Amino acid sequence: MADTADPRTEPVDPADWSCPVPLRDHPVVVMGHGGGGALSAELVEHLFVPAYGNEALAGLRDSAEVALGGARLAFSTDSYVVRPLFFPGGGIGDLAVNGTVNDLAMSGARAAFLSCAFIVEEGTEMSVVRRVAQAIGTAAAAADVEVVTGDTKVVEAGHGDGVYVNTAGIGLIPEGVDIRPHRAAPGDVVIVSGPVGQHGVAILSVREGLEFGAEVCSDTAPLGGLVQAMLAVTPDLHALRDPTRGGLAAALNEIAAASGTGVVLSERALPVPEAVASACGFLGLDPLYVANEGRLVAFVPREHADAVLAAMHAHPQGTEAAVIGECVADHPGTVVARTALGGTRVVDLPLGEQLPRIC
Amino acid sequence: MADTADPRTEPVDPADWSCPVPLRDHPVVVMGHGGGGALSAELVEHLFVPAYGNEALAGLRDSAEVALGGARLAFSTDSYVVRPLFFPGGGIGDLAVNGTVNDLAMSGARAAFLSCAFIVEEGTEMSVVRRVAQAIGTAAAAADVEVVTGDTKVVEAGHGDGVYVNTAGIGLIPEGVDIRPHRAAPGDVVIVSGPVGQHGVAILSVREGLEFGAEVCSDTAPLGGLVQAMLAVTPDLHALRDPTRGGLAAALNEIAAASGTGVVLSERALPVPEAVASACGFLGLDPLYVANEGRLVAFVPREHADAVLAAMHAHPQGTEAAVIGECVADHPGTVVARTALGGTRVVDLPLGEQLPRIC
Numbered sequence: 016m017a018d019t020a021d022p023r024t025e026p027v028d029p030a031d032w033s034c035p036v037p038l039r040d041h042p043v044v045v046m047g048h049g050g051g052g053a054l055s056a057e058l059v060e061h062l063f064v065p066a067y068g069n070e071a072l073a074g075l076r077d078s079a080e081v082a083l084g085g086a087r088l089a090f091s092t093d094s095y096v097v098r099p100l101f102f103p104g105g106g107i108g109d110l111a112v113n114g115t116v117n118d119l120a121m122s123g124a125r126a127a128f129l130s131c132a133f134i135v136e137e138g139t140e141m142s143v144v145r146r147v148a149q150a151i152g153t154a155a156a157a158a159d160v161e162v163v164t165g166d167t168k169v170v171e172a173g174h175g176d177g178v179y180v181n182t183a184g185i186g187l188i189p190e191g192v193d194i195r196p197h198r199a200a201p202g203d204v205v206i207v208s209g210p211v212g213q214h215g216v217a218i219l220s221v222r223e224g225l226e227f228g229a230e231v232c233s234d235t236a237p238l239g240g241l242v243q244a245m246l247a248v249t250p251d252l253h254a255l256r257d258p259t260r261g262g263l264a265a266a267l268n269e270i271a272a273a274s275g276t277g278v279v280l281s282e283r284a285l286p287v288p289e290a291v292a293s294a295c296g297f298l299g300l301d302p303l304y305v306a307n308e309g310r311l312v313a314f315v316p317r318e319h320a321d322a323v324l325a326a327m328h329a330h331p332q333g334t335e336a337a338v339i340g341e342c343v344a345d346h347p348g349t350v351v352a353r354t355a356l357g358g359t360r361v362v363d364l365p366l367g368e369q370l371p372r373i374c
Numbered sequence: 375m376a377d378t379a380d381p382r383t384e385p386v387d388p389a390d391w392s393c394p395v396p397l398r399d400h401p402v403v404v405m406g407h408g409g410g411g412a413l414s415a416e417l418v419e420h421l422f423v424p425a426y427g428n429e430a431l432a433g434l435r436d437s438a439e440v441a442l443g444g445a446r447l448a449f450s451t452d453s454y455v456v457r458p459l460f461f462p463g464g465g466i467g468d469l470a471v472n473g474t475v476n477d478l479a480m481s482g483a484r485a486a487f488l489s490c491a492f493i494v495e496e497g498t499e500m501s502v503v504r505r506v507a508q509a510i511g512t513a514a515a516a517a518d519v520e521v522v523t524g525d526t527k528v529v530e531a532g533h534g535d536g537v538y539v540n541t542a543g544i545g546l547i548p549e550g551v552d553i554r555p556h557r558a559a560p561g562d563v564v565i566v567s568g569p570v571g572q573h574g575v576a577i578l579s580v581r582e583g584l585e586f587g588a589e590v591c592s593d594t595a596p597l598g599g600l601v602q603a604m605l606a607v608t609p610d611l612h613a614l615r616d617p618t619r620g621g622l623a624a625a626l627n628e629i630a631a632a633s634g635t636g637v638v639l640s641e642r643a644l645p646v647p648e649a650v651a652s653a654c655g656f657l658g659l660d661p662l663y664v665a666n667e668g669r670l671v672a673f674v675p676r677e678h679a680d681a682v683l684a685a686m687h688a689h690p691q692g693t694e695a696a697v698i699g700e701c702v703a704d705h706p707g708t709v710v711a712r713t714a715l716g717g718t719r720v721v722d723l724p725l726g727e728q729l730p731r732i733c
Binding site for chain 2: 041042043044045046047048049050055058059062063066067068069078079081083084085086087088090091092093094095096127128130131132133134135136137138139140141142144145148149151152155156161162163164165166167168169170171173174175176179181183185186187371372
């Protein structure tokens with residue numbers, strides 16, 4: 016190999032974070048390539064898109080939109096490798112259902128059918144597999160989606176980690192709905208559906224055995240119903256994103272980059288639960304970069320913002336929805352936060368994920 | 375745990391092979407649970423179906439049939455954990471495309487769109503990931519299917535094995551086509567689309583460094599075009615199956631069990647390449663149980679059998695198609711082989727897979 020530097024041990028210059036590192040500088044895959052930040056985007060852009068020869072993949076959406084037999088479908092997949100398998104508020108089974116249901120919901124689609132594939136490590140207790148499967152069944156019922164096809168593979172001990180789950184999902188996109196990152200525009204109001212940072216902190220607390228006063232539970236939840244309630248106000252939602260890996264910072268940066276709009280956040284408006292804030296302070300994490308698994312961020316035309324916010328407040332998944340910012344014509348493609356002290360700071364796309372294997 | 379016997383070391387009574395072992399006797403997952411035989415079926419029946427509360431899963435088909443937006447869709451998923459990643463005739467990328475395309479084809483559907491999710495072990499060479507992705511792109515183009523959505527997760531070294539790939543696929547089922555294991559019936563002619571056993575022997579040869587005279591290449595190939603050519607003769611194909619894990623024996627047993635028909639095979643009619651036969655003889659394997667990745671077995675009403683066979687011979691994937699048996703009213707649900715010496719033997723459903731991680 017021409018470049019034998021080990022990128023796992025090389026320090027990363029923070030100045031490079033907003034500028035994807037050329038893929039050729041990574042002779043091997045590092046944890047950050049799975050983090051949903053700049054390294055993941057680079058892998059898609061420089062490796063998968065050229066290999067598949069499919070520009071649709073480069074659309075940076077949570078799901079693909081495809082036409083089949085006259086139906087307009089959303090189609091999405093995610094693998095789940097979260098560690099540990101169970102945590103306060105849920106487990107890998109909940110994530111596997113809600114994560115894919117939510118990816119479909121971010122294009123306005125109502126999830127209809129899921130596939131579900133397990134890769135199980137030899138020697139895993141059968142009771143663990145059953146507990147994961149039962150959580151999938153319960154979560155699917157709650158999200159009103161059916162698991163209709165599946166697969167199980169077993170790998171030798173030392174080549175897995177208990178259970179990895181993949182789900183793919185399909186759903187119908189309603190007529191007249193066109194929700195895409197590219198559609199965000201100056202004037203849009205930015206709304207988050209609830210408190211941020213809970214999932215990441217919940218994982219970290221159980222993984223590291225830390226306590227932060229009150230127990231923090233994952234926010235894992237299906238968002239299809241909330242999106243339908245928002246669409247009932249207006250089909251003209253511009254962009255939706257569930258801020259999972261990379262947190263709000265990644266979601267907002269992706270939409271800013273795709274649409275070329277500037278985004279201004281108000282840090283004071285950001286709903287951060289006290290326990291999350293205290294955990295982040297203790298650990299040196301920024302809540303903007305912590306993963307959520309049951310929240311969405313919406314870019315809504317100003318004239319519809321009040322009514323959409325009211326509809327969100329009326330839905331169980333949106334009772335704490337809040338306006339957190341707006342789109343501006345200034346600094347196109349860049350996300351800026353107004354700090355509580357009145358200053359501003361640039362909110363960059365993260366390079367990887369602060370916490371590996373968060374979902 | 376009530377039962378602390380280690381099923382990995384307990385001898386299995388061959389008399390139990392056709393009678394699924396109760397799930398409760400397996401406190402932990404063993405390699406055979408991923409083998410596509412009786413243990414896999416048991417996991418689906420006793421664990422996944424009750425957990426998901428969805429009888430559709432119990433339908434024993436390679437793909438699910440779902441209705442969405444007026445379209446009649448086939449939907450399927452498989453994870454691929456084959457070891458090694460590359461082998462004579464193909465690699466994990468080819469399997470990941472062809473395997474899912476073929477699962478859709480077995481319900482008569484033409485695959486249209488694939489999702490593709492990678493679980494990569496930290497430290498895997500980027501060139502390996504690229505080679506897999508490029509094989510996926512090439513195989514997708516050959517199968518006339520588009521990869522439209524994907525995902526990448528990274529796990530720590532020692533929790534994976536290079537690259538695991540999951541694909542899910544959707545395709546349209548043509549009007550008037552109803553291909554299901556349950557439809558096989560006495561009088562049906564059983565046709566295999568080509569020589570059997572190549573994939574399993576190819577994997578084994580490279581894994582164990584064995585040579586069997588001529589190099590044996592995997593038969594991995596997309597079967598959608600072949601199935602369309604068969605359907606052009608008659609939409610009334612009864613049942614189709616691609617004999618992957620568990621080989622022809624598993625495929626035939628599943629169809630016999632689902633339909634309640636008896637199946638009689640002629641061992642002499644079975645197209646087994648010389649190199650495969652010699653490898654199987656050497657290793658003590660039965661070619662009926664060796665995995666194929668580019669073959670199908672068809673149950674065709676007798677009145678259409680000659681025309682269907684002719685159409686298969688005219689297609690590149692079916693030039694060596696052969697009639698290997700028939701369905702009978704005797705011994706319902708059981709597969710019997712007439713041996714070359716004129717005797718008969720029962721061909722049981724395998725318990726697991728002779729060769730782990732074959733796909």
